[in-house]
Amino acid sequence: MNLARTSSNFASCxxxxxxxxxxxxxxxxxxxxxxxxIKYYRTFDAGQQIMFQGDEMHFVASVVTGAAKLSRTLPxxxxxxxxxxxxxxxxGRPGREHVAYDVEAIQDVTLCCFRRKPFEALIDVTxxxxxxxxxxxxxxxxxxxxxxxxxxxxxxxxKISCLLSLIGRRTASLHLQHVGDGLSFEMPxxxxxxxxxxxxxxxTVSRQMTALRKDGVIEMTGSRTIAIPDLTVLMAETxxxxxxxxxx
Amino acid sequence: MNLARTSSNFASCxxxxxxxxxxxxxxxxxxxxxxxxIKYYRTFDAGQQIMFQGDEMHFVASVVTGAAKLSRTLPxxxxxxxxxxxxxxxxGRPGREHVAYDVEAIQDVTLCCFRRKPFEALIDVTxxxxxxxxxxxxxxxxxxxxxxxxxxxxxxxxKISCLLSLIGRRTASLHLQHVGDGLSFEMPxxxxxxxxxxxxxxxTVSRQMTALRKDGVIEMTGSRTIAIPDLTVLMAETxxxxxxxxxx
DNA sequence: CGTTGACTTGAACATGATCAAGTCAAGTGG
DNA sequence: CCACTTGACTTGATCATGTTCAAGTCAACG
Numbered sequence: 001m002n003l004a005r006t007s008s009n010f011a012s013c014x015x016x017x018x019x020x021x022x023x024x025x026x027x028x029x030x031x032x033x034x035x036x037x038i039k040y041y042r043t044f045d046a047g048q049q050i051m052f053q054g055d056e057m058h059f060v061a062s063v064v065t066g067a068a069k070l071s072r073t074l075p076x077x078x079x080x081x082x083x084x085x086x087x088x089x090x091x092g093r094p095g096r097e098h099v100a101y102d103v104e105a106i107q108d109v110t111l112c113c114f115r116r117k118p119f120e121a122l123i124d125v126t127x128x129x130x131x132x133x134x135x136x137x138x139x140x141x142x143x144x145x146x147x148x149x150x151x152x153x154x155x156x157x158x159k160i161s162c163l164l165s166l167i168g169r170r171t172a173s174l175h176l177q178h179v180g181d182g183l184s185f186e187m188p189x190x191x192x193x194x195x196x197x198x199x200x201x202x203x204t205v206s207r208q209m210t211a212l213r214k215d216g217v218i219e220m221t222g223s224r225t226i227a228i229p230d231l232t233v234l235m236a237e238t239x240x241x242x243x244x245x246x247x248x
Numbered sequence: 249m250n251l252a253r254t255s256s257n258f259a260s261c262x263x264x265x266x267x268x269x270x271x272x273x274x275x276x277x278x279x280x281x282x283x284x285x286i287k288y289y290r291t292f293d294a295g296q297q298i299m300f301q302g303d304e305m306h307f308v309a310s311v312v313t314g315a316a317k318l319s320r321t322l323p324x325x326x327x328x329x330x331x332x333x334x335x336x337x338x339x340g341r342p343g344r345e346h347v348a349y350d351v352e353a354i355q356d357v358t359l360c361c362f363r364r365k366p367f368e369a370l371i372d373v374t375x376x377x378x379x380x381x382x383x384x385x386x387x388x389x390x391x392x393x394x395x396x397x398x399x400x401x402x403x404x405x406x407k408i409s410c411l412l413s414l415i416g417r418r419t420a421s422l423h424l425q426h427v428g429d430g431l432s433f434e435m436p437x438x439x440x441x442x443x444x445x446x447x448x449x450x451x452t453v454s455r456q457m458t459a460l461r462k463d464g465v466i467e468m469t470g471s472r473t474i475a476i477p478d479l480t481v482l483m484a485e486t487x488x489x490x491x492x493x494x495x496x
Numbered sequence: 497c498g499t500t501g502a503c504t505t506g507a508a509c510a511t512g513a514t515c516a517a518g519t520c521a522a523g524t525g526g
Numbered sequence: 527c528c529a530c531t532t533g534a535c536t537t538g539a540t541c542a543t544g545t546t547c548a549a550g551t552c553a554a555c556g
Contacts, residue, residue: 072397075489080400082393093386100390127375134378137385138341142348144392145330149320151399152328152447156544191503199400204544206504222553223503241323404512439535452512454536470521471535 021088022062026128038118044105051103059113060092066109070101081197094120151199159198160208161237184227269336270310274376286366292353299351307361308340314357318349329445342368399447407446408456409485432475
């Protein structure tokens with residue numbers, strides 16, 4: 001496993017790809033330059049652990065590129081993924097000394113980091129950061145509650161359908177890979193990670209993927225390359241209202 | 249079903265029982281008086297619906313007394329409870345036009361309400377409210393994630409044990425009803441509500457309660473009067489680390 | 497060509513859901 | 527006071543969904 005690489009200010013905030021969605025989104029140019037003074041970049045390879053539950057939290061960060069997962073492990077080893085961190089998402093909680101969850105890169109990741117103490121000091125004098133953090137936290141709370149609904153009440157098939165439509169729609173909105181009514185994308189996580197996210201075993205994930213394929217809801221060329229011929233068909237499998245929910 | 253009763257300013261903020269835990273906790277006297285100008289109280293009977301998913305959100309509120317539940321229903325009728333609202337908890341999301349979840353009183357409830365628009369305007373000029381709201385949202389997020397762990401990975405017996413120890417410890421901290429190592433309390437919700445919270449059916453809830461009773465983990469005199477002879481024994485059934493987690 | 501890791505498939509099993517009765521205490525009306 | 531009803535809870539029998547354990551496939555890589 002490689003060490004994380006650190007480098008300073010290799011990109012200007014002004015032309016950052018997450019400029020208008022991240023924690024800095026509503027900062028004015030003055031606030032932005034003060035953030036810029038304390039930022040530094042770090043990269044992590046896929047599979048590398050970014051933070052360990054219980055460790056001291058030295059920095060908070062925005063995801064710039066790649067994807068990471070938030071998870072917690074029970075004493076006997078059962079794992080539940082608690083969140084998916086994608087570009088513009090925020091890692092860490094200001095005001096907390098210790099890390100509450102494990103954070104692991106599931107793809108190569110670039111983070112825009114801020115040492116925690118200076119960042120906390122900056123919040124107090126920069127209202128736009130606190131306001132933005134509130135909106136982002138409330139959004140995260142809605143996502144978490146949507147996921148509670150899924151974990152508590154949905155069947156394995158519905159869970160898989162939800163995840164696929166979530167990832168599918170998200171990547172479609174990024175890359176605009178529409179093919180008629182359908183779309184295709186690369187799954188950014190292993191079957192194991194899918195199971196950790198959905199509260200299922202890897203075998204159940206695999207079986208339900210096969211079942212959805214046999215029923216013509218999805219097409220697979222290689223285990224992670226997914227095509228959805230008709231999104232409405234997939235949506236009908238999620239158990240949700242057909243007109244679509246919140247979920248990112 | 250009775251109508252909700254409305255009355256204005258029957259208590260002064262200064263000697264309110266949730267003064268130092270609610271959204272107003274960090275307000276100075278000036279900010280507090282501006283909040284006081286727009287507040288009004290409403291009460292709801294147990295079982296009465298406070299807000300309906302999808303309705304326009306006319307007000308936000310703090311729970312002053314009693315208990316309410318946050319829940320969502322799937323199109324086919326499956327229900328999942330998403331949060332338990334106790335005194336000092338905040339209801340509603342500033343900036344949102346519509347209600348995202350059903351809110352229902354599970355005991356008689358008193359709310360300290362603020363019409364949404366004036367409250368939103370107040371946030372912008374009252375930094376302490378926004379800051380407090382951020383901390384409360386982050387706390388709620390941690391509770392929601394703890395519950396995701398429970399819903400996704402815990403067994404029925406562990407789920408019931410978690411809920412009992414949660415309610416038990418919470419009421420103990422309020423009323424200090426310790427009896428040696430143990431404690432006793434009244435369950436504030438029906439078996440049905442327990443099932444909705446834990447992602448279980450009412451029958452499974454009942455069976456696991458019986459099983460815990462037969463194993464001597466809990467004692468029951470009447471279906472809602474619970475005694476816990478030894479809290480460490482109950483904690484050992486939760487699947488969590490023995491040194492206790494976050495959970496409220 | 498053998499090894500490895502990710503994924504799939506199968507058979508047996510177990511946990512919790514479903515369907516159906518049954519208990520029990522608190523009303524309600526004769 | 528006694529039947530009758532009602533609602534909340536419990537219990538039992540059966541079923542189904544998802545888990546567990548085990549083996550097998552497949553592509554990538556040395």
